[in-house]
Amino acid sequence: MIELKDVCYSYEGEVVLKNISINVKEGEKVVLLGINGSGKTTLLKVINALIFPQKGFYFYCGVKIDKSKMKDRDFVKSFRKDVVLLFQNPDVMLFNPTVYDELAFSLRQLGLEDKEIKERVLYWADKFELSPYLDKPPFKLSGGQKQKLCLACLLVLEPKVLLLDEPTANLDPKTTGWLVDFLYDLKATTIITTHNLSLAGELGERLLVLGEDHTIIYDGRVEDFLKDEEKMLKAGLLHKHKHKHGEKEHTHYHLHNYL
Numbered sequence: 189m190i191e192l193k194d195v196c197y198s199y200e201g202e203v204v205l206k207n208i209s210i211n212v213k214e215g216e217k218v219v220l221l222g223i224n225g226s227g228k229t230t231l232l233k234v235i236n237a238l239i240f241p242q243k244g245f246y247f248y249c250g251v252k253i254d255k256s257k258m259k260d261r262d263f264v265k266s267f268r269k270d271v272v273l274l275f276q277n278p279d280v281m282l283f284n285p286t287v288y289d290e291l292a293f294s295l296r297q298l299g300l301e302d303k304e305i306k307e308r309v310l311y312w313a314d315k316f317e318l319s320p321y322l323d324k325p326p327f328k329l330s331g332g333q334k335q336k337l338c339l340a341c342l343l344v345l346e347p348k349v350l351l352l353d354e355p356t357a358n359l360d361p362k363t364t365g366w367l368v369d370f371l372y373d374l375k376a377t378t379i380i381t382t383h384n385l386s387l388a389g390e391l392g393e394r395l396l397v398l399g400e401d402h403t404i405i406y407d408g409r410v411e412d413f414l415k416d417e418e419k420m421l422k423a424g425l426l427h428k429h430k431h432k433h434g435e436k437e438h439t440h441y442h443l444h445n446y447l
């Protein structure tokens with residue numbers, strides 16, 4: 189469904205994605221792990237066609253995604269409905285007068301009928317426990333509720349591919365648990381970024397790791413990655429240091445984890 193071949197991307201000469209080749213099948217749940225600055229957000233932007241590979245190729249369902257393809261209005265309309273991205277701090281994007289209008293916004297843009305819009309809005313508001321707030325302005329919601337609203341605004345589109353950029357970074361443990369459960373049941377193909385190793389196993393089955401060298405240094409099961417100290421060091425997720433107990437020197441590994 190999503191196929192990247194030798195994708196490279198740099199900002200003003202600074203390489204942030206280096207020869208990225210990945211293949212994600214329909215229905216897969218992928219976790220993209222890497223330390224800050226490794227290129228996770230940039231990779232999601234490529235997959236969301238907000239930016240384009242400077243070298244290499246991106247195919248979505250076999251269609252090559254490049255600047256000229258994204259000028260084809262009919263294609264763009266279906267692509268934007270299919271592939272959606274939840275930004276890292278999405279609540280800055282909330283701008284409608286009420287929660288209802290926020291949820292209805294993109295459906296109105298698509299030209300759906302009012303009856304269909306209302307059905308979808310009420311369905312997702314209920315599923316995300318936002319029904320009591322439909323008439324309230326979004327800025328009056330709590331942080332966790334805003335995050336839920338942002339996600340619901342994407343899901344009303346019934347996307348095929350859901351890209352989430354560090355969705356748990358600003359959530360309390362209860363809302364994080366809710367999100368983990370919700371994503372577990374969701375049928376869409378998902379790619380979720382995180383720098384939190386301990387959450388990786390809960391968010392998906394397949395782990396992709398971006399190393400400090402901006403290449404994919406691991407593609408496999410989460411459990412196997414946790415056994416691979418060398419790869420964890422390469423990802424910058426482990427910190428190795430030596431210290432002495434009397435005459436004996438020990439090597440210790442510290443997990444750089446953000447709980």
Ligand SMILES: Nc1ncnc2c1ncn2[C@@H]1O[C@H](COP(=O)(O)OP(=O)(O)O)[C@@H](O)[C@H]1O
Pocket residue numbers: 199200204222223224225226227228229230231
């Ligand atoms: N718009 C931009 N212009 C210049 N440099 C950028 C831009 N966006 C990101 N970068 C740089 O690219 C690198 C990778 O960024 P990013 O993809 O956001 O990584 P991550 O999401 O893994 O933290 C960082 O060093 C960042 O400073």
Ligand SMILES: [Mg+2]
Pocket residue numbers: 228229230276353
């Ligand atoms: Mg990021």
